[in-house]
Amino acid sequence: MPLVRRVSLGLPNLQPSLYNGAMNQQHEFGVAFEPQDEGGYTAYVPDLPGCVSEGDTLEEATAMIQEGMALYLDSRRERGWSLPKIEHRKLVPAA
Numbered sequence: 001m002p003l004v005r006r007v008s009l010g011l012p013n014l015q016p017s018l019y020n021g022a023m024n025q026q027h028e029f030g031v032a033f034e035p036q037d038e039g040g041y042t043a044y045v046p047d048l049p050g051c052v053s054e055g056d057t058l059e060e061a062t063a064m065i066q067e068g069m070a071l072y073l074d075s076r077r078e079r080g081w082s083l084p085k086i087e088h089r090k091l092v093p094a095a
Helices: 058-079
Strands: 003-010 026-035 041-044 052-055
Touching: 003 058, 026 058, 041 058, 052 058
Parallel strands: none
Antiparallel strands: 003 026, 026 041, 041 052
16 A cells, blocks of 8 residues: 655646746645555656656655656646646545
8 A cells, every 4th residue: 555645746847827826835745655565665746647656764755756856847847738637636545
């Protein structure tokens, strides 16, 4: 079962026109951290499809996913794409 945490990310470099005035604001995203059998954690952000990272510890996985989130959003900005709709999806463990 994944561990779910809220992870904050500042959005200081984003163009307000692309992000509905989100410039210089902190945003929180739900992040799922799944322990791996071989050790460490895989982290993913359901509201940012394809944004996945990993780390040997929970702290390292958190730092890595924050970096991944920043790169994900910066890449969208560079392409002129808007911020994906944040739905705050509920993370439910598979049965």
